[in-house]
Amino acid sequence: MQTQLTEKVFKALESFRIEIPSWGFANTGTRFGKFMQPAAAGTIEEKFSDAGQVHSLTGVCPAVALHVLWDFPHGLDSIHEVSALADKYGVRPGSINPNLFQDQIYKHGSFGSPDAKARDEALEHAKDSIAIARGLRSRDISFWFADGSNYPGSANIRQRKKYFEECLKAAHETLSAEQRMLVEYKPFEPAFYHTDIADWGMALLLARAAGKQAKVLVDTGHHYLSQNIEQIVAWLLAENMLGGFHFNDRRYADDDLTLGSIDPYQVFRIFHEILFFEWEEGQRADIAYMIDQSHNLKGKIEAMIQTVNMAQELFAKASLVDYERLAAAQKVSDIVRAEGCLQDAFANDVRPAIREWRVSKGLPENPQDAFRQSGYLERIAGERGARNLSNAGSYA
Ligand code: RM4
Ligand code: MN
Ligand code: MN
Numbered sequence: 590m591q592t593q594l595t596e597k598v599f600k601a602l603e604s605f606r607i608e609i610p611s612w613g614f615a616n617t618g619t620r621f622g623k624f625m626q627p628a629a630a631g632t633i634e635e636k637f638s639d640a641g642q643v644h645s646l647t648g649v650c651p652a653v654a655l656h657v658l659w660d661f662p663h664g665l666d667s668i669h670e671v672s673a674l675a676d677k678y679g680v681r682p683g684s685i686n687p688n689l690f691q692d693q694i695y696k697h698g699s700f701g702s703p704d705a706k707a708r709d710e711a712l713e714h715a716k717d718s719i720a721i722a723r724g725l726r727s728r729d730i731s732f733w734f735a736d737g738s739n740y741p742g743s744a745n746i747r748q749r750k751k752y753f754e755e756c757l758k759a760a761h762e763t764l765s766a767e768q769r770m771l772v773e774y775k776p777f778e779p780a781f782y783h784t785d786i787a788d789w790g791m792a793l794l795l796a797r798a799a800g801k802q803a804k805v806l807v808d809t810g811h812h813y814l815s816q817n818i819e820q821i822v823a824w825l826l827a828e829n830m831l832g833g834f835h836f837n838d839r840r841y842a843d844d845d846l847t848l849g850s851i852d853p854y855q856v857f858r859i860f861h862e863i864l865f866f867e868w869e870e871g872q873r874a875d876i877a878y879m880i881d882q883s884h885n886l887k888g889k890i891e892a893m894i895q896t897v898n899m900a901q902e903l904f905a906k907a908s909l910v911d912y913e914r915l916a917a918a919q920k921v922s923d924i925v926r927a928e929g930c931l932q933d934a935f936a937n938d939v940r941p942a943i944r945e946w947r948v949s950k951g952l953p954e955n956p957q958d959a960f961r962q963s964g965y966l967e968r969i970a971g972e973r974g975a976r977n978l979s980n981a982g983s984y985a
Contacts, residue, residue, distance in 0.1 A: 614640065683725060683879070805832055807822060
């Protein structure tokens with residue numbers, strides 16, 4: 590017989606899916622250098638193969654986020670190949686991420702650049718990305734901009750805001766009815782004086798200026814230290830402007846550490862705000878949960894499985910909050926009882942219930958162990974090792 594806890598956890602897990610990023614399987618590094626992993630994916634086929642592993646072991650990662658510049662070598666002409674590879678490995682293309690920061694022309698910005706040629710090129714790329722997404726039946730196009738400046742006085746901040754409004758609007762006009770534009774914000778890096786879309790308020794205003802199908806994307810690593818991210822989430826939900834998440838954890842800045850490795854309670858609080866909203870409104874929030882992590886030190890597939898496990902755990906814990914009790918306590922400002930509702934839910938060990946759910950789905954009880962025993966890692970390290978190790982990058 591199922592206990593009440595198990596029942597609630599099962600229900601939560603049924604509704605929880607999380608998208609994994611193709612770039613999480615490739616060799617990446619810090620700006621000081623790369624440490625190459627023999628098993629890292631070097632081609633789009635290898636990325637899909639690794640993503641397929643994560644999905645087949647966890648059962649909750651059916652979609653893979655793709656970066657246009659890195660995963661579509663022939664732009665729109667790569668659609669067929671990408672879609673065939675997704676099919677081959679049992680996953681589907683997820684959100685499409687334009688790349689508006691790597692080309693030389695973007696040295697002083699993309700949508701915010703004072704150079705009309707750079708803005709035009711950026712807009713063309715944005716439109717191509719939307720067309721690629723449409724060709725793959727991907728709903729979300731996630732826009733992150735590196736735009737900003739390094740020195741006071743060097744950029745016309747208000748003029749750049751206007752350029753952003755114009756370009757986002759023009760891109761939005763090419764969305765089809767079912768597509769969404771997600772606008773991501775980040776306080777600093779690579780620009781260190783001003784960033785054009787530095788916080789959720791700027792992203793919200795720009796999304797509203799762009800059009801009805803634009804929403805805000807919250808990357809958990811893109812906040813100042815100790816910022817109350819769950820409050821941002823609650824406000825965006827209340828405004829019907831929360832489109833999705835890029836999940837990761839951080840200690841200092843945009844560290845891209847494994848979700849929940851530093852502060853699992855914060856992720857729990859974010860999930861709580863979403864589930865509390867759903868309970869109060871009696872409807873599901875339409876949010877894309879995505880991972881944005883790229884591991885240099887941990888094994889890439891292992892780290893991805895660890896992240897998915899942690900996301901499931903924290904989501905399941907958040908679903909155990911007693912909302913009636915919480916709402917009653919909040920109403921009479923019974924602070925200790927209200928806070929206790931969150932603490933009690935967080936203190937539960939949901940791992941046994943998650944294992945039971947996996948077994949009920951025919952999935953391995955422990956995806957990490959199953960991965961280690963599968964021999965997949967040894968096989969790909971053998972196949973890819975020589976190429977990967979001869980490719981070491983350097984800082985300069
Ligand atoms: C940014 C941001 C974006 C990601 C780029 C590469 O910091 O998180 O989502 O696509 O990095
Ligand atoms: Mn991100
Ligand atoms: Mn980031």
